[in-house]
Amino acid sequence: MQLYNTLAKKKQNFTPLDTGGVTLYACGPTVYNYAHIGNLRTYIFEDLFVRVLRTEFPVRHVMNITDVGHLTSDADEGEDKMELGAAREGKSAWDIAKFYEKKFFEDFDSLNCTRPVIICRATEHIKEMLALVKTLEEKGYTYRTSDGIYYDTSKFPAYAGLAGAAHITGLKSGARVEFNDEKKNPSDFALWKFSPKTQKRQMEWDSPWGMGFPGWHIECSAMAMKYLGPTIDIHCGGVDHIAVHHTNEIAQSEAATGKQYVRYWVHGEFLVLRAGKMSKSAGTFLTLDALKAQGYSPLDYRYLCLTAHYRTQLEFTFESLDYARTSLRGLAERVRNLQNNAVDKTALAMLKENFLAALRDDLNAPKALALVWETLKENISDGTKKEFIKFADTVFALDLFKTETLQIPREAQTLLDARAAARKNKDFKKSDELRDEISALGFIVKDTPQGQKLEVK
RNA sequence: GGUGCGGUGGCCAAGUGGUAAGGCGGCAGUCUGCAAAACUGCUAUUCGCGGGUUCGAUUCCCGCCCGCACCUCCA
Numbered sequence: 001m002q003l004y005n006t007l008a009k010k011k012q013n014f015t016p017l018d019t020g021g022v023t024l025y026a027c028g029p030t031v032y033n034y035a036h037i038g039n040l041r042t043y044i045f046e047d048l049f050v051r052v053l054r055t056e057f058p059v060r061h062v063m064n065i066t067d068v069g070h071l072t073s074d075a076d077e078g079e080d081k082m083e084l085g086a087a088r089e090g091k092s093a094w095d096i097a098k099f100y101e102k103k104f105f106e107d108f109d110s111l112n113c114t115r116p117v118i119i120c121r122a123t124e125h126i127k128e129m130l131a132l133v134k135t136l137e138e139k140g141y142t143y144r145t146s147d148g149i150y151y152d153t154s155k156f157p158a159y160a161g162l163a164g165a166a167h168i169t170g171l172k173s174g175a176r177v178e179f180n181d182e183k184k185n186p187s188d189f190a191l192w193k194f195s196p197k198t199q200k201r202q203m204e205w206d207s208p209w210g211m212g213f214p215g216w217h218i219e220c221s222a223m224a225m226k227y228l229g230p231t232i233d234i235h236c237g238g239v240d241h242i243a244v245h246h247t248n249e250i251a252q253s254e255a256a257t258g259k260q261y262v263r264y265w266v267h268g269e270f271l272v273l274r275a276g277k278m279s280k281s282a283g284t285f286l287t288l289d290a291l292k293a294q295g296y297s298p299l300d301y302r303y304l305c306l307t308a309h310y311r312t313q314l315e316f317t318f319e320s321l322d323y324a325r326t327s328l329r330g331l332a333e334r335v336r337n338l339q340n341n342a343v344d345k346t347a348l349a350m351l352k353e354n355f356l357a358a359l360r361d362d363l364n365a366p367k368a369l370a371l372v373w374e375t376l377k378e379n380i381s382d383g384t385k386k387e388f389i390k391f392a393d394t395v396f397a398l399d400l401f402k403t404e405t406l407q408i409p410r411e412a413q414t415l416l417d418a419r420a421a422a423r424k425n426k427d428f429k430k431s432d433e434l435r436d437e438i439s440a441l442g443f444i445v446k447d448t449p450q451g452q453k454l455e456v457k
Numbered sequence: 458g459g460u461g462c463g464g465u466g467g468c469c470a471a472g473u474g475g476u477a478a479g480g481c482g483g484c485a486g487u488c489u490g491c492a493a494a495a496c497u498g499c500u501a502u503u504c505g506c507g508g509g510u511u512c513g514a515u516u517c518c519c520g521c522c523c524g525c526a527c528c529u530c531c532a
Contacts, residue, residue, distance in 0.1 A: 027532075035532090042532040071530075081530075167460045167528070216530095238532030243460085268532065269462080272525065285531095307470060307480070312463075313525060320469055323481045330480085330494095337495070358471095366471050370479035428490050435492080446494050453494085 001056065001360040003234075004311060006242060006265040007162055011362055014264060016233050021058035023228040024050065025262075026116065027220060027237035027245070030066040031100035032085035035107055036285035037301060037316065038271040042238050044302055045268040045310040045363075047113040049236065051395045052359045062227045063116040065104075067097035068123050068203045069193070070216045080213065083202060093202040097123070107288045110298040112397035118227050122219040126205045129214045129222040133191045133207075135256045145182035148193040149209050154185050156251045162265060163243045189248050190215040217248040221261075225253060235262040239269055268310045291321070299398055300325040306365045306396060328398060331372070335389055335400045339382040347380045351388040359395065368392070408454055412441050416452055419445070 003014045016022040070081045086093040160168040194212040195204045253261035304324035308314040358367040393400045419434040446453045
């Protein structure tokens with residue numbers, strides 16, 4: 001498989017370190033608020049990625065839940081998001097985390113994203129984080145300030161590896177942030193933050209350095225290495241994490257182990273609104289629930305995400321979501337109309353091969369999707385097409401073969417029967433009126449060779 | 458100010474040094490009592506602009522214009 005590796009800034013051929021399988025870590029949600037559809041785009045991309053990898057290798061997929069220590073600023077100032085969410089909603093920080101985690105997985109599941117093999121919460125791995133900070137301290141990478149234990153990035157020469165040296169240098173010249181004076185370098189970051197002296201935090205733990213809570217970056221390093229070992233094949237996340245979060249993860253982990261932390265960094269691009277990016281702080285965000293409330297299915301959104309390459313920004317509009325819904329319904333309809341006849345094994349193998357070749361070329365989902373549409377037009381048996389699309393849907397997970405049993409309300413059925421009778425008598429005026437009445441109930445009637453068929457509008 | 462990504466038909470969106478996937482929409486036909494759906498066909502001589510390299514560039518190089526993202530938390 002070819003993958004664009006952010007570390008190399010080019011496509012590279014991927015093979016797992018251990019032939020027994022791929023180790024993959026994905027940055028999970030910070031559970032202080034609803035996930036928005038931009039967040040969810042990344043999880044859809046990761047799910048597709050894992051499904052494609054699984055056509056070749058077993059995959060050990062680990063995802064974290066950030067339920068502590070994620071501050072509202074990377075300058076290590078500002079408040080902890082969990083505590084902030086708790087204050088906002090008048091609940092405990094623990095309840096907030098639990099609530100939004102549950103909500104997150106509802107969305108995750110409804111988008112047909114496969115749950116990772118291991119889902120780990122930051123609050124349940126404080127011990128591992130402390131051990132990692134301790135190691136870094138022993139190796140001389142840390143220093144203490146009045147508010148925490150910091151990582152000295154100047155001690156790690158390879159610091160700029162992921163983001164690029166020019167970018168790191170640029171931090172100083174054009175910085176818009178006031179840096180903590182006690183920090184030795186602008187890029188230094190907190191490993192452990194002390195609890196404020198004047199107030200008690202809801203989430204705090206004792207440590208060799210005093211009561212406090214972990215920095216955001218340390219959780220991923222500690223948990224990723226606990227479950228996947230010091231060198232991980234693939235680490236995914238959003239592009240926004242390249243410059244700070246992932247750069248810091250590398251610094252911490254490699255300084256501690258002396259080994260390469262991640263072999264392939266794979267980053268998903270943003271979903272953007274016409275007005276700009278989707279942002280929680282700017283109040284410009286849409287949730288999956290909001291789409292559902294407007295009558296869209298989560299899988300309509302999944303389809304939309306599959307029509308764009310994961311490394312290009314995708315502009316979200318309701319117009320494009322409409323298009324996705326129409327396309328998905330049309331595709332499912334065509335698939336349903338395919339006959340179960342003989343399968344041409346040679347043709348099938350060829351189709352699968354082309355399909356996988358597209359996906360294994362840096363996850364080109366739009367191209368793979370186009371192949372599915374083209375297949376429908378090809379001059380091969382329906383059975384072959386059906387078998388192929390069944391296979392394709394194990395990767396796309398669009399439920400193309402799910403036959404929804406439509407619950408027809410009694411009143412609709414009555415109208416339907418009356419319409420059938422009217423048509424039989426060639427009373428088309430009446431049958432058209434009945435069609436309108438059925439339409440008013442929210443259904444579309446289609447006249448097929450097998451009789452009337454009802455669909456939800 | 459620094460860094461990175463991108464500008465492809467009405468819309469969304471792949472792609473390639475050798476002449477533009479796919480979907481949506483639109484148009485026409487088949488089917489239908491009429492629709493809807495389905496099916497068939499058509500729908501970019503052209504890939505932001507200007508140069509250059511080349512037998513040949515949308516694809517490579519240079520400059521410009523425009524958009525977006527990152528450098529504040531964000532996937």
